[in-house]
Amino acid sequence: MSTNEKPFADAADIQPDHHFFQSTGHTNVAVTGNDRISETLSEKDHAIIDEKEDHDEAEIDPFVPFHDLPDERATIVTVRAIVVGCVCGAAVNASNVYLGLKTGWTFTANLFGAIVGFAVLKSLSRVLPNNFPILGGTFGPRENNIVQTAATAAGGLSSVFISGIPALYQLDLLTTPTEDFKRLITLTLCGAYFGFAFATPLRKFFIIYVARELRLVFPTPFATATTIKSMHLAVGGEAVAKLKMKALGIAFSGAMLLRVVSQYATGILWDWHFFTWFYIWAGHRGHAIDVENWGWFLEFTPAFIGSGMLVGLNTSISFFMGSFLAWGVIGPTLVKYNVAFGKAVAPTTPGWEDYISYASMSKTFSTKDHPSARFWMLWPGVLLMIAVAFTELFLQYKVFFFICKAMVRAASAWVADYQEKRGKPNAALRARGQQVQEDIVHDPAAERDQVPFYWWLPILVLSIICSCVVLGVQFQMPVGMSLLSVFLAFFFAFLAIQCAGVTDITPLTAASKASQIVLGGATKGEHWTVTHAQRLNLLGGSLASMGANQSSDLVSDFRVGFLLKTPPKQQWIAQCIGTIVAVFLAPGMFILFTKAYPCIITGADECPFSAPSVAAWKATAVAVTDPVFPVPKSSGIFAIVLAIFGVFMVLVRTYAYKGKWEKYRAYHPNMMCIGLAFVLPQTQYGTAMVIGSAIVHFWVKRNPHSFDIYGFAIAAGLIAGEGIGGVINAIFQIAGIGGDKYGSNIACPADSC
Secondary structure (H helix, E strand, O other): OOOOOEOOOOOOOOOOOOOOOHHHOOOOOOOOOOHHHHOOOOHHHHHHHHHHHHHHHHHOOOOOOOOOOOOOOOOOOOHHHHHHHHHHHHHHHHHHHHHHHHHOOOOOOHHHHHHHHHHHHHHHHHHOOOOOOOOOOOOOHHHHHHHHHHHHHHOOOOHHHHOHHHHHHHOOOOOOOOOOHHHHHHHHHHHHHHHHHHHHHHHHHHHHHOHHHHOOOOHHHHHHHHHHHHHOOOOOHHHHHHHHHHHHHHHHHHHHHHHHHHOOEHHHHOEEOHHHHHHHHOOOOOOHHHHHHOOOOEEOOHHHHHHHHHHOHHHHHHHHHHHHHHHHHHHHHHHHOOOOEOEEOOOOOOOOOOOEEOOOOOOOOOOOOOOEHHHHHHHHHHHHHHHHHHHHHHOOHHHHHHHHHHHHHHHHHHHHHHHHHOOOOOHHHHHHOOOOHHHOOOOOOOHHHOOOHHHHHHHHHHHHHHHHHHHHHHHOOOHHHHHHHHHHHHHHHHHHHHHHHHHOOEOHHHHHHHHHHHHHHHHHOOOOOHHHHHHHHHHHHHHHHHHHHHHHHHHHHHHHHHHHOOOHHHHHHHHHHHHHHHHHHHHHHHHHHHHHOOHHHHOOOOOOOOOHHHHHHHHHHHHHHOOOOOOOHHHHHHHHHHHHHHHHHHHHHHHOOOHHHHHHHHHOOOHHHHHHHHHOOOOHHHHHHHHHHHHHHHHHHHOHHHHHHHHHHHHHHHHHHHHHHHHHHHHHHHHOOOHHHHOEOOOOHHHOO
16 A cells, blocks of 8 residues: 555545446446436436446346447557556555555545546547547447556556665665666566566456455446446436536646645645644643644645545544554553654754754664664564455465366367367367356457467466566576566456455555565575665566556456446557557656655655655564564564454454444444555545545535545545646756745644754
8 A cells, every 4th residue: 555555545435436236345326417417418418327327236247248339430559549548657656655655545436537648539539520630439338448457557656666665775676766766667577568468368367267255346347338328328428427527627726726826835835734723822831732743733635635535434544543543552652651652853943952853763763773663663564464465365266266166167168169170079178168058248359359379378478488588687686586476466466356356456565565574584694795686576476466467457447347338459459559658657756756855765754745655664674684583572462463463354354243243343443554654654644534534424424425526536636636746846946946945834843854
């Protein structure tokens, strides 16, 4: 979320925007319309939609492609689809860099690309004739899938630029992002196309071969495919899609405008520091400032109100309670008993001598023997997230057996086919290569539409070779370490895809931290300097994380295409083009933000970007390479206790809620979110998420049909809108017209927000 899980950058899963089957555990609401749709649809139309939905829900099988899709032209990789998809992906990519540096969370471009792509290209197809060059022609669900595919690919690769790459700069292991731009591009290029090429053969394995056997539903891709299908319904779909797009557009515009305008009056339009107000009204006396010191205030952040709308009450309350435990209970207790310490923010400003920050990560102020509260809290948070992530993976132990069994079966079938072609059939091999009939998933793509091995295999081999060359020449990484990073990317891509298929969560936390730990062990006996070992640790972990992340995203795209019967070959082309955009855009956005806010790479205490994922990556790299263990003793002991408790809670959630206890599973806390709250020293994001989740809770109860039309579109608009507003603010900052120069800090503590 690094802890940058997807779609909820550190642990939560985005709920689907459609009528969904019970096994996913998501809210089952159907798109049937509301009063506004009734204005455009007749009673006969409504009856047709209702009958169709009842039929679909009765027969739905997540491992069978949709059967009632309209016909469309054979070539669906069009210029218009690629351009619109890449623009949508670019918006999400830029938004993810901003949001990720704020909180370590990133979001996929699936639904955003699907809805915006439909709104734009459906309108063009109506106003332009079929023979109009480039922009004209009918627009169907498969071309919509190409838009969404390009958007997902173009929106990826931001995760390492909110985690491992900034950590390299904070540890002074690279020069500056501007000077290193070419090196960042080549590193990103290698990781991106390694993941892209590796994902291609995994389509057949995870979506066709073992999908039903392992119950790989891929909830968010299923949601995306169903949303695309519903928008292209002959009756009612377009009306619903227009309402979705209108809601998304209004939310996007409002969030972007608020984020841009609020920088000029932060204390009024963005942050409400209630306890600062009480402190001022009391004549700069009293204990209200003590609450302000721990960061308790309200922030009107559309992105995290929107994320709260997506992830539900359990996740948002878990995150809020983790913040309360860390920064409302444990932190003040540590300071009271002189275990952790704070730093005066404005010691020379009259009336604000008692304004203290406990979030310092400065090497001169916060050390092993004199930790700030944030430094002390960092280690329990990181260890808890690692322990929870690995426990979740280990609980999937049966999957390893099934995957090995499936690989043996596939190899046996391949050898049996080869033997038969030679006229030497082998009955034993043929029997071993047979799949159980009820586990068979039929691939809707004809052989001519499959991606041939001579397309992807050269790219995979070339990307591995280039990774070794780039890491060796540009960063002095031995070939053995580079190959180890590539192997880890292979291994964790398998785990990431399997976990995403079952739980809708891509475990980048486990993948990245495990890579760092393995690489740290590999460097121990090499007698390298600490700085060199840390550089290799972070670079190797970044390469492994990029490969696993990209593979998981693109296999998820193939899952959408499977349901919509999109030819894999055409999806592959869209992914290839979208990946090119991401390779240049993600580093570019990182450079934009670091130029506007240098504190991102210096690690200065006073910074609008707390970058919790950076702190987690940096802490792991230091812990596995520094000969002097940097953790305060009391923090280390508490970290072990908290990690054991986290493992216990995961086991309870997995095994305890059976029979009559099943209904209490929804109240079980999300331990990954609690761990993130320890790493993130801001409490306002948990509060904002609870607000968003509470809105959805009551909205669904009052009018579920209305929510199903507008809810997720509004959430997506709020998230993307604030992200793009943050990009605009960074541009204003570079141009010298930002809020720090022309804005007001009225209603902010110590006249500073």
